[in-house]
Amino acid sequence: MTKALGYAAKHSFSRLKPLEFDRPEPKANEVQIDVLYCGVCHSDIHQVENDWGNTVYPCMPGHEIVGRVSAAGASVSRHNMGDLVGVGCMIDSCRQCEPCREGDEHHCEGHNSWLATYNGPMKPAAQTEDGVNTYAEDNTYGGYSNVIVVPEDFVLKVPESLPIEAAAPILCAGVTTYSPLKHWGVKAGDKVGIVGLGGLGNMAVKLAVAMGADVTVFTTDKDKVEPGKALGASRVVIEGDKDAYKELELSFDFILSTIPEKHKVDPFITLLKRNATYCAVGALDQIPGYNNQELIMHRRTLAGSLIGSIAETQEVLDFCAEKGVAPDVQVIDIQDINSAYKRVKNEDVRFRYVIDMASLKREMEEAA
Template identity: 40%
Template structure:
């Protein structure tokens, strides 16, 4: 696959080394959200090396280690863009499967190269291997942003629902921020991993007694699971002023009893990933605190199998495509 577009004055050409597989890649590839445009090149967890730069690029040089996440453009003029919250720009352009400002469909990281304006490129610290850095550009920032926004830190009690591709990074980040961190999972299978990654406690949510014991126990709960869960039960775990943050897009609308929100002055919220300044902050924080994604590296000819395994949760904790195998796998 050649680069997405010609190299402009402010553009960076990146030789892709690794591309993470996000659950949303499956949704778009299989058109479960009804917004897919084919042919499609998925991938918004991209790590690689700068191969060339435009004449006006000042932030990067050839050979720099860099990454690209969910966004490759925005209006750059609205208050959201000017405050570094490009993810909420009404004219934001996603890394793949969206019409860019040049009128062409954007193409993502399941590729050998990509061209991106330097504003939407993030520097990767040397401390993080490129394969382990790739998932940080979606999964990492998607957890870092709400943890920072809702004040995870010393004295705060945080629960992460689901120890998967997002959750395993959320636990590490929450612990590094200084919060008391709990993992809520469906079974005991990931208890050892949760504690190794920094959780102070682990609870199986299929045990009603365990949930009753956790009533009013948390200041912040972040749900990473792409499924409908009983929000009334989980909201009941929040203390006064606590917030439940939903990161996924379940198949059915969310439903909650108003009385559960009124009790303890609880809040139900959601969030997109993060803007470019916060993404750079996130990856610098991860490097400083020895945080990275735990990955299974695959070849391009294994993508279909990886999709099937990811759909059933059979990965610990993120599939990453070795981009050097893409040319060999292309018919």
């Protein structure tokens, strides 16, 4: 066991506070990582506040982790001591179901689905018929900590050319937007719409532009017109601008919606070309009714997409390094995490907060 320190919430209404805990030694196939930076994802806040009703406490979030390998089990072959590595939303999966065998671990249909980097299995024992948790872990502790231990197959290689702190959000926000852009075949010259310009939207625009697409941003916020263009969008449309929507009918090869809540899809369906797809990655909600005639007449589709596979996560890290793409981040000390949460909730940010774990180490040294 390794004595470890992290920041965790004890209840849905409590602030994050320091929590001492034990990280187990790495097993034969596992890697121990000293955490350097960890991104702050909006879902961290949802989980801490139990918005999805499935939070296990204490809750120690963090699934945008960058660090260096500090120990490795006997059979580890993919990573070496000192390697710069990353961990995203998953640290394990059943490895046996059809999606796992086909490299879609993020769609694991095993007994407890995939094992999340924090808060345990996606399908906890209570949601299974036999009440069993095959991972034997009810509550995993995430990257708001100084050290983490992860099976090597779920550890990504972070290219040294990426700004380390900016690499962190690629592991969730990056792959969540990269995966659908790739899956639906976005290529140079395609006309792509990105709906919403928060953390995901920001990343989506950068990735689509780097893929050579002609990007149009849709936002409700007039203050995001210039920032959207600065990211490389050729056009920023204010949602509800009827003239713009009329002009853009039947013109998009793909629309990626990052709106994090329920929203009307009809205005976007009419913008799709024949055979094109509207994919909503952020709305884990009921979508209002839609006009099926608009799907029928041009063989359009509506879709959803969830984070991305381990292979895609490696791909997007390599793609970002190759293309010089990095999320816009603001580095904070872990002691400021609660005020950062407040600003995220108030939509008071346009970049991604990333925790510099040196601040946690200082706290440990002062306490020692």
